[in-house]
Amino acid sequence: MVATILPCPAHHPDPTVVERAAAAIRDGRLVAIPTETVYGLAADALDLDAVRAIFEAKGRPPTDPLIVHVDGLDMLTRVVDGPLPPPAALLVEAFWPGPLTLVVPRNAAVPAAVSSGLATVAVRCPSHPVAAAVITAAGTPVAAPSANRFGQISPTSADHVFVELGDRIDLIVDAGRADRGLESTVVAFDGDEAVILRPGAITAEQLADVVAVREVRRASGETNASPGHDERHYSPRTPTLTVAASFDPAAAPAAGDVVYAGYADRAPTLPDGWRFESLGPLADLDTVAHDLYDGLRRIDGTHPSLILVELTGATGIGRAIDDRLTRAGSSIVLAHADELAGRLG
Numbered sequence: 001m002v003a004t005i006l007p008c009p010a011h012h013p014d015p016t017v018v019e020r021a022a023a024a025i026r027d028g029r030l031v032a033i034p035t036e037t038v039y040g041l042a043a044d045a046l047d048l049d050a051v052r053a054i055f056e057a058k059g060r061p062p063t064d065p066l067i068v069h070v071d072g073l074d075m076l077t078r079v080v081d082g083p084l085p086p087p088a089a090l091l092v093e094a095f096w097p098g099p100l101t102l103v104v105p106r107n108a109a110v111p112a113a114v115s116s117g118l119a120t121v122a123v124r125c126p127s128h129p130v131a132a133a134v135i136t137a138a139g140t141p142v143a144a145p146s147a148n149r150f151g152q153i154s155p156t157s158a159d160h161v162f163v164e165l166g167d168r169i170d171l172i173v174d175a176g177r178a179d180r181g182l183e184s185t186v187v188a189f190d191g192d193e194a195v196i197l198r199p200g201a202i203t204a205e206q207l208a209d210v211v212a213v214r215e216v217r218r219a220s221g222e223t224n225a226s227p228g229h230d231e232r233h234y235s236p237r238t239p240t241l242t243v244a245a246s247f248d249p250a251a252a253p254a255a256g257d258v259v260y261a262g263y264a265d266r267a268p269t270l271p272d273g274w275r276f277e278s279l280g281p282l283a284d285l286d287t288v289a290h291d292l293y294d295g296l297r298r299i300d301g302t303h304p305s306l307i308l309v310e311l312t313g314a315t316g317i318g319r320a321i322d323d324r325l326t327r328a329g330s331s332i333v334l335a336h337a338d339e340l341a342g343r344l345g
């Protein structure tokens, strides 16, 4: 199988392409679709076989639940059990359609496999015109994880999807580069409080303008509140380590073919032989987010022996960027150059 890429303008969805994607979903097949965050691997969320096919195509363990995508409040009632928790209703009003995923009680119509057996379901309403049009035309809630093989870097273009899944699915809808470049924020509820399980495109500060917010900082070994949001994820194939903003590479030994991925406006002095790659300007973190996964793929493609990625140390969208950079480095963050000893090839 080799996937067909169907171009579809982001702001004027082509009805023929939309209908082809929707028909595939109604038939129980998989289609990669653009969303405002990253590309998703879409299938009918109410069709158990289609849901199983998503896990199979991604090589994703069944213990890692999927996000269900809806086109609005009517479709939401088919996914959620009962009324929304009050803070969830406030967030829907403030941020939907958009990159915010809510973990709410699961309607019995949604197969347990979608949620890896949990009593909850993660649901969001994407703002991308093509995603919205496909869901509406399919007429069913759509389960869609990021369209990458499990543990790999999320795709922000149709080409990325083709590299990841081109031999496993037959249709990729191509609406160009994803707007945000980082996944949705995943939020659960505890009474009146919203609990951030995965930082993402909607910032904690934005959420806090609307509801009380708590951030889950998961220490190693703790129970996984957002199952599947693993310590190693979003990872280049090249060995990758994360370094704190305070890390001084000039003090590191000049060994190995090392790429130092940092920021154009905070470029450090590097040991001989190391290469600097910019993840963008710290002064414009939305651009860093937009280009992050493409940049990591590009750097990975130059096959260095080691990649060091530097944290932004920033708040706002910086939290989501740093979360992904931390996981890209298997959640090992080096503060000092001497911690590199023994890790250089």
Ligand code: TXA
Binding pocket: 035, 037, 038, 039, 040, 041, 064, 065, 066, 067, 099, 101, 103, 115, 118, 120, 121, 122, 144, 145, 146, 147, 182, 183, 184, 185, 186, 197, 198, 225, 226, 227, 228, 229
């Ligand atoms: O932006 C996005 O959210 C993209 C696009 C395609 O919509 N999707 C995405 O899906 O990032 P995925 O499967 O790569 O990430 C789903 C996240 C995981 O961290 C998973 O643990 C969490 O959502 N999740 C799903 N269902 C959950 C549940 N019932 N309880 C807690 N976390 C859940």
Ligand code: MG
Binding pocket: 145, 146, 154
């Ligand atoms: Mg993913």
